[in-house]
Amino acid sequence: MPADPSAHGAHAARPEELSTAQVAAALPGTAPTGRPAPQRLAQAALKDLPWEVGVAKPDPAIVVDGVTRVFGGLTAVSVDHLEIQRGGITGLIGPNGAGKTTLFNLMTGFDQPNTGTWSFDGKDLGKLAPHQVARLGVVRTFQLTKALSRLTVLQNMLLGAQGQRGESFLRALVPGGWRAQEKENTEKAMDLLRRFKLDAKKDDFAGILSGGQRKLLEMARALMSDPKVVMLDEPMAGVNPALTQSLLGHVKDLREEGMTVIFVEHDMDVVRDISDWVVVMAAGKVIAEGPPESVSQNQAVVDAYLGAHHDAPLTVEEEDQVLAEVEAEIAREEQGPPRVPHANRSDEKDGLV
Amino acid sequence: MSELLDAFAIAGKAFFGFQAIFFALLAIGINVHFGYTGLLNFGQIAFAMLGGFGIAISVSMWGLPFWVGVIVGVAAAVVLALLLGLPTLRLRADYLSIVTIAAAEGLRLLFRSVSATPVTGGTRGLSAFNADFINLAPWDPAGRHQILGTSWSGGELWVALIGWLLVTVFSLLVWQLMRSPWGRVVKAIREDEDAVRALGKNVYAYKMQALVLGGVIGAFGGMVYAVATGSAIPDQYQNANTFLAYAALILGGAARVLGPVIGSMLLLFILQFADTGLRALIDNGVIPEALLSSTDVAQIRFVLVGLGLMLLLVFRPQGIFGDRREVMLDAR
Numbered sequence: 001m002p003a004d005p006s007a008h009g010a011h012a013a014r015p016e017e018l019s020t021a022q023v024a025a026a027l028p029g030t031a032p033t034g035r036p037a038p039q040r041l042a043q044a045a046l047k048d049l050p051w052e053v054g055v056a057k058p059d060p061a062i063v064v065d066g067v068t069r070v071f072g073g074l075t076a077v078s079v080d081h082l083e084i085q086r087g088g089i090t091g092l093i094g095p096n097g098a099g100k101t102t103l104f105n106l107m108t109g110f111d112q113p114n115t116g117t118w119s120f121d122g123k124d125l126g127k128l129a130p131h132q133v134a135r136l137g138v139v140r141t142f143q144l145t146k147a148l149s150r151l152t153v154l155q156n157m158l159l160g161a162q163g164q165r166g167e168s169f170l171r172a173l174v175p176g177g178w179r180a181q182e183k184e185n186t187e188k189a190m191d192l193l194r195r196f197k198l199d200a201k202k203d204d205f206a207g208i209l210s211g212g213q214r215k216l217l218e219m220a221r222a223l224m225s226d227p228k229v230v231m232l233d234e235p236m237a238g239v240n241p242a243l244t245q246s247l248l249g250h251v252k253d254l255r256e257e258g259m260t261v262i263f264v265e266h267d268m269d270v271v272r273d274i275s276d277w278v279v280v281m282a283a284g285k286v287i288a289e290g291p292p293e294s295v296s297q298n299q300a301v302v303d304a305y306l307g308a309h310h311d312a313p314l315t316v317e318e319e320d321q322v323l324a325e326v327e328a329e330i331a332r333e334e335q336g337p338p339r340v341p342h343a344n345r346s347d348e349k350d351g352l353v
Numbered sequence: 354m355s356e357l358l359d360a361f362a363i364a365g366k367a368f369f370g371f372q373a374i375f376f377a378l379l380a381i382g383i384n385v386h387f388g389y390t391g392l393l394n395f396g397q398i399a400f401a402m403l404g405g406f407g408i409a410i411s412v413s414m415w416g417l418p419f420w421v422g423v424i425v426g427v428a429a430a431v432v433l434a435l436l437l438g439l440p441t442l443r444l445r446a447d448y449l450s451i452v453t454i455a456a457a458e459g460l461r462l463l464f465r466s467v468s469a470t471p472v473t474g475g476t477r478g479l480s481a482f483n484a485d486f487i488n489l490a491p492w493d494p495a496g497r498h499q500i501l502g503t504s505w506s507g508g509e510l511w512v513a514l515i516g517w518l519l520v521t522v523f524s525l526l527v528w529q530l531m532r533s534p535w536g537r538v539v540k541a542i543r544e545d546e547d548a549v550r551a552l553g554k555n556v557y558a559y560k561m562q563a564l565v566l567g568g569v570i571g572a573f574g575g576m577v578y579a580v581a582t583g584s585a586i587p588d589q590y591q592n593a594n595t596f597l598a599y600a601a602l603i604l605g606g607a608a609r610v611l612g613p614v615i616g617s618m619l620l621l622f623i624l625q626f627a628d629t630g631l632r633a634l635i636d637n638g639v640i641p642e643a644l645l646s647s648t649d650v651a652q653i654r655f656v657l658v659g660l661g662l663m664l665l666l667v668f669r670p671q672g673i674f675g676d677r678r679e680v681m682l683d684a685r
Contacts, residue, residue, distance in 0.1 A: 073370065108551065110550070110551075129555075130549075130550035130551060131548075131550050131552075131553045131554055131555050131556065132553075134550070134551055134552060134553035135553040137550060138549050139552070139553075141551075142547070142548070142551070146545045146547060146548035146549060146551075148540075148541045148544035148545055148549075149544055149682045150540070150543075150544055150679050151537070151540060151541060151544060152684055155537055155540075155541075156541075158534070158537060158550070159537055159538065159552055159554075160542050160552050160555055164534045165534075166533045166534035166535060167534045167535050167537075167538055167554070168535065169530075169535055169562050169566075172529070172530055172533035172534060172535035172536070173526075173529055173530065173531070173533070175533065178533065178534060182534065205678065205679065205682055207682035208678075208682070218548075221552070222551075222552075224552075225552060225553060
């Protein structure tokens with residue numbers, strides 16, 4: 001049992017949580033403050049749904065039915081029925097090896113299932129190649145960021161644009177045919193780069209960007225294609241806390257622009273913060289769904305993360321107390337270092353308790 | 354001293370000669386495959402052989418006009434590229450390299466086999482198919498021309514002129530393609546196929562287009578070689594030539610338009626200069642016979658080239674035209 005997710009699970013079980021606004025206020029410059037309250041239409045639409053696996057959504061963008069994927073003797077994914085609400089942020093969580101990434105691969109055509117069907121906007125995605133899925137407006141990012149190292153940041157962005165005339169071999173030979181479109185795309189790319197604060201890097205090779213900047217670039221590049229559904233595979237993994245806040249802001253922006261977002265994440269604070277709906281997977285199956293606050297109370301989820309027979313002597317409260325003591329000690333040792341937002345959040349919470 | 358000057362002049366001819374054109378065209382093709390698209394084609398010589406034999410067989414055996422032979426050579430290269438690409442381009446990069454190296458050896462052995470003799474001339478190959486082309490020369494093909502201390506026949510000069518014209522045309526083609534959105538997709542495929550797929554590009558189709566394009570350019574290299582030598586012999590198309598073309602590409606700088614061209618010229622210059630230069634030094638007794646005999650020169654010059662390449666990779670891994678920052682990104 002990996003230790004890390006269990007710790008997050010314990011945190012998530014606690015009802016007291018700093019609201020995003022408070023965190024944002026504590027972090028000048030990293031998160032949007034004073035912005036009008038985002039429209040959380042999906043959250044409202046999903047409010048009255050029962051917290052059941054396979055529950056029908058009012059307006060599903062993606063419907064998965066009976067999808068199984070077997071690797072040798074291991075059933076990596078076996079999902080009976082899953083619907084993803086349009087215009088919402090759906091968090092996909094689960095312990096390592098739960099089949100989250102495999103499900104992503106299946107849904108985007110990077111892998112073919114043994115059985116099952118799935119559709120986007122009623123269109124069957126079953127036999128489509130990855131690029132065909134992408135052209136329908138379902139784009140994804142990867143867990144291990146795929147920045148195209150020896151292309152510049154701007155070239156990375158331009159690659160995301162769809163329907164480019166100059167990408168056909170013969171038409172590429174006549175620059176007059178694609179110059180105007182290229183100029184439009186460049187303007188659009190620069191707008192996005194400015195939004196993601198990468199515009200100063202536009203002529204640098206993507207290979208020299210930091211890990212967090214690569215995550216930003218990958219997300220910005222995906223947005224160049226004007227997607228309808230964005231699937232983010234661990235967008236915050238390996239990103240420093242300040243940048244996490246900015247990435248979170250961008251993900252929320254996607255929802256405000258009406259896109260459907262599905263993301264895999266291990267950090268429960270992030271999941272609680274931005275998800276309208278959470279789907280929990282374990283051992284290839286969907287074991288729970290519901291609004292973020294429902295999931296941490298779900299016995300199946302706790303069992304999946306901690307093991308069904310975790311006869312731990314500590315209760316959740318005791319565990320938190322131990323954790324708080326240790327963290328306080330660390331804080332003392334570090335003699336009040338500059339406030340690292342994310343790491344301090346648990347401290348502040350413990351102070352509130 | 355005058356021998357060394359002669360050696361320099363002879364090497365200078367090699368700098369512009371048909372062999373430099375041959376390697377330049379092979380290397381431009383490899384540059385499209387390997388330098389830009391990331392396809393490991395280790396059998397570029399097979400495309401050249403099909404080009405050369407396309408003309409040779411069409412003219413000598415089938416009695417077709419020279420220009421039809423050129424079209425046959427190009428068509429054969431396209432078919433070979435499709436045959437090699439269809440099963441392998443969906444797989445990892447290694448599979449293409451395995452298949453191309455096998456195809457290059459296999460095709461050469463097939464062309465020199467006894468059963469193929471009625472078509473390809475077997476080990477003796479075919480000859481006397483270039484007269485139509487040589488006679489197009491605007492000057493007397495048999496006459497001698499002295500250019501900067503080197504002596505060229507009219508025919509040689511004509512082949513070199515058309516050859517360098519082809520190199521120029523293909524270099525311009527590659528330059529135009531690689532600055533277009535098509536080139537951007539192809540370069541992105543070199544970096545990471547899956548990322549490009551996720552952005553809605555049909556990676557398989559782009560790889561196939563690049564494979565065909567590079568193969569056709571290689572076929573033109575084989576045509577220049579066959580027309581210049583006036584004969585097409587299967588054993589001329591040893592796969593070592595593919596790797597010499599790779600050496601030329603790396604010397605000049607991969608993923609640079611002029612890299613393969615300048616690289617090939619320099620490679621041929623160095624090979625020829627080492628050859629005549631060493632021979633001159635041995636004849637003059639500067640290098641004692643006991644250390645190096647003139648019969649070893651042909652081998653030792655490749656050792657020198659190898660040594661030079663090693664030094665190049667240590668001190669200038671990007672080649673002559675490459676961008677060091679770009680090459681170093683791979684090390685991360």
